[in-house]
Amino acid sequence: MSPIIEIDHLSKRYAAGTEALRDVTLNIEEGEILALLGPNGAGKTTLISIICGLVVPTDGTVRVGGHDIRTDWRAARRLIGLVPQEIALEPFEKVERSVAFTRGLYGLPPDPAWLERVLRSLALWDKRDSITKELSGGMKRRVLIAKALAHRPRVLFLDEPTAGVDVALRREMWEVVRGLRAEGVTVILTTHYLEEAEEMADRVGVISRGRLMLVRPTAELMGEFGRKQMVVELDDPLTSLPEEWLDRGLTLSPDGRRLTYDYDHRAERTGIGRLLSDIAARGIGVRDVATEQSRLEDVFLSLIGNDTGAEERAG
Numbered sequence: 001m002s003p004i005i006e007i008d009h010l011s012k013r014y015a016a017g018t019e020a021l022r023d024v025t026l027n028i029e030e031g032e033i034l035a036l037l038g039p040n041g042a043g044k045t046t047l048i049s050i051i052c053g054l055v056v057p058t059d060g061t062v063r064v065g066g067h068d069i070r071t072d073w074r075a076a077r078r079l080i081g082l083v084p085q086e087i088a089l090e091p092f093e094k095v096e097r098s099v100a101f102t103r104g105l106y107g108l109p110p111d112p113a114w115l116e117r118v119l120r121s122l123a124l125w126d127k128r129d130s131i132t133k134e135l136s137g138g139m140k141r142r143v144l145i146a147k148a149l150a151h152r153p154r155v156l157f158l159d160e161p162t163a164g165v166d167v168a169l170r171r172e173m174w175e176v177v178r179g180l181r182a183e184g185v186t187v188i189l190t191t192h193y194l195e196e197a198e199e200m201a202d203r204v205g206v207i208s209r210g211r212l213m214l215v216r217p218t219a220e221l222m223g224e225f226g227r228k229q230m231v232v233e234l235d236d237p238l239t240s241l242p243e244e245w246l247d248r249g250l251t252l253s254p255d256g257r258r259l260t261y262d263y264d265h266r267a268e269r270t271g272i273g274r275l276l277s278d279i280a281a282r283g284i285g286v287r288d289v290a291t292e293q294s295r296l297e298d299v300f301l302s303l304i305g306n307d308t309g310a311e312e313r314a315g
């Protein structure tokens with residue numbers, strides 16, 4: 001199966017001279033959820049805007065469903081829905097009308113059955129006659145998604161879908177996105193919340209200073225970069241680590257009650273069994289043992305850690 005989006009050596013230099021994208025090549029498969037991560041000003045919005053035909057690239061090509069976004073833009077645009085970062089709705093327009101109007105913008109005839117399906121799937125059907133001004137923040141965001149889906153796109157772009165929303169609403173949005181994927185829609189989202197990418201995305205792409213640093217399946221990324229930690233809580237405090245335990249990746253908390261062991265969970269021998277039996281052999285009582293996997297946040301920081309410069313901090 002060929003990818004739904006093919007990005008080939010894409011670059012963008014804005015008139016002011018900013019190199020927002022540098023030689024980005026990426027294929028996006030149909031039906032996946034791809035999360036684009038990167039610091040402020042990394043180039044995420046520029047990438048999405050080019051694919052959606054809102055910004056003209058300096059170099060390179062993009063094809064959506066096989067259609068070149070420049071020479072065959074109408075067909076390419078028809079396959080794409082975009083949910084922008086900012087909530088921009090006509091305050092006095094009714095929900096159903098607003099969504100139907102967007103469909104009309106694509107020159108498509110009304111399709112009440114599709115409209116109903118979209119509104120129902122986003123739990124907006126009961127609100128179809130409400131004016132948008134009266135809706136909660138979460139409902140407004142769902143209206144934006146409904147508008148982006150009005151012309152039945154195969155790809156949906158969500159630019160920071162949960163920026164500034166509370167935890168409950170964020171989870172609600174995640175459910176909506178999963179529902180879209182279940183319907184076969186390809187979803188590309190940008191986010192600053194690493195938890196969001198870790199939770200939802202099949203693949204993660206990291207952009208820094210306009211360069212695509214990597215694109216990998218989320219699980220693989222976590223597996224490869226992720227380290228694990230085992231924390232052993234002791235019955236009685238230790239005053240220091242036994243000499244033969246030094247240089248084994250062990251640290252003792254200042255109060256002597258907690259041993260922390262860092263290990264590579266992919267290694268053939270993690271050393272956990274040996275450590276636990278050494279603890280038992282010394283007659284040290286153990287109150288509790290817990291393990292913790294490093295999070296995408298650690299992976300992300302280790303990737304872009306050396307690449308953040310004044311350029312981004314200013315951005």
Ligand SMILES: Nc1ncnc2c1ncn2[C@@H]1O[C@H](COP(=O)(O)OP(=O)(O)OP(=O)(O)O)[C@@H](O)[C@H]1O
Nearest residue numbers: 014016018020038039040041042043044045046315
């Ligand atoms: N219309 C524009 N004209 C000139 N420069 C721009 C324009 N839009 C973006 N830029 C610059 O291009 C760079 C990339 O910006 P972009 O908005 O794509 O980043 P981003 O990763 O989406 O950031 P954020 O996470 O803050 O939304 C930044 O340095 C930005 O200042």
